Amino acid sequence: MELKQLNKSELQIMEYLWKLEKGFMKEIVSQFPEPKPAYTTISTLITRMCAKDYVGFEKLGRDKHYYPILKKNTYFSSQLKSMISHFFNDSTTQFASFFTKETDLTLDELEALQKMVGQQIKDKNTVK
Amino acid sequence: MELKQLNKSELQIMEYLWKLEKGFMKEIVSQFPEPKPAYTTISTLITRMCAKDYVGFEKLGRDKHYYPILKKNTYFSSQLKSMISHFFNDSTTQFASFFTKETDLTLDELEALQKMVGQQIKDKNTVK
DNA sequence: AATAGATTACTACATTTGTAGTACTAAAAC
DNA sequence: GTTTTAGTACTACAAATGTAGTAATCTATT
Incomplete structure (x- = not known):
């Protein structure tokens, strides 16, 4: 999986998932500050992130138990290295x-x- | 000016401008690796960045001499602080x-x- | 069993971003 | 002076992103 830069919303959701480690829709939604986006907004974002292999899920009945595929350490390590490489001449x-x-x-x-x-x-x- | 996250293309151009300090269109375009985007692609990106006050310009005859308004130090300091705050609990x-x-x-x-x-x-x- | 709430799938639209064409004209080259 | 090149303004479209509605159905509550 090629690691690209997460956008603002993706990062926010990853942050919640890294903290939860694993979570149902309700648990992820509850992490958002007020005023929360619509349920379906968050749902769409997570669905798109699944398509990008940032997030995976385990189907439990009708519901999905989401978990991060992209590891926090992996992401930040790559962020840090990218910053050092691009802006501090390696x-x-x-x-x-x-x-x-x-x-x-x-x-x-x-x-x-x-x-x-x-x-x-x-x-x-x-x-x- | 509220500092937001630069996207990939914006960052690339800012990087070139920080290096050049000031530059005409030709000088900015020449920084891009091959295969370079179309002249008008770069032009559009820079125009949009001017609208966002990341970049300014001095009109010299028909041409514009572009320079960075957003300072490199300002941006990276804010990036670093954001990273520390969000992912390392401050x-x-x-x-x-x-x-x-x-x-x-x-x-x-x-x-x-x-x-x-x-x-x-x-x-x-x-x-x- | 009926009702209310939760969740997914599907759908849709606005905005932003990525990309690049054409037209016009100024500047450079011949 | 003419031709070529460069640069801007304008324009346009595709893709990505942000946002959220409706419908169907499962789950929880009553």
Whole structure:
């Protein structure tokens, strides 16, 4: 399956499904904020997403139990890599710099990050 | 101007304009890979982007000299923040963890990151 | 058993996006 | 000056997306 960019509505529904892991129509609809779109609007969107193999379903009687085919990690990993590749000239270092500056990390967050990176450096050295 | 998600074609053109900084039609068209879309296809896309205030132009005789109104930093900062907010529950730490794992940073990159973070910690402490 | 609610399938239309043609005219090339 | 090329405005259509109605029928409630 070729992974393309999810549009806004698709992303919203995927987000709900990733959280639910699996859900009937009612459960998905209940995730939407008020004013909710019409039942049939959501139904159409989900049907189209099934056709695109983003979402699958298990038929239980008349009803369908929907679940995500597209994995959250897969999608975001690809999103992140696409961002790095397109806008930071494939430089993860440039991206990291941008990230730490733009998100204005707190001292605690920076220290947590430093710890994590330090651990990964240790892991890399151990592997060597 | 409310910042919304650029679609694929818009992003492609913005990318070219950010690189060019300013450019005539010919210069923008020349950025496209072969087989290039029709001249009028690109023209329509740019015209629509002008209407959305992503792109502006300076009229020089008959021709238009296009430039980006939407700043690269503005867009990606907003993209990044949206990603963190929507998929990592507003946790920049979780995102950082995901980032360092998914992009499989080299030892050099990790060390460069550690250095950078260390510097920012120093900066934060100095400010205090 | 009857009624109300829920869900799917089908259908339809508006808007947005992708694509590119023609006409006209300015600018460049000869 | 003439011809060719480039660029804009206008136009148009297909596909994708956003939205939601109706009909039929299953499920839940009474």
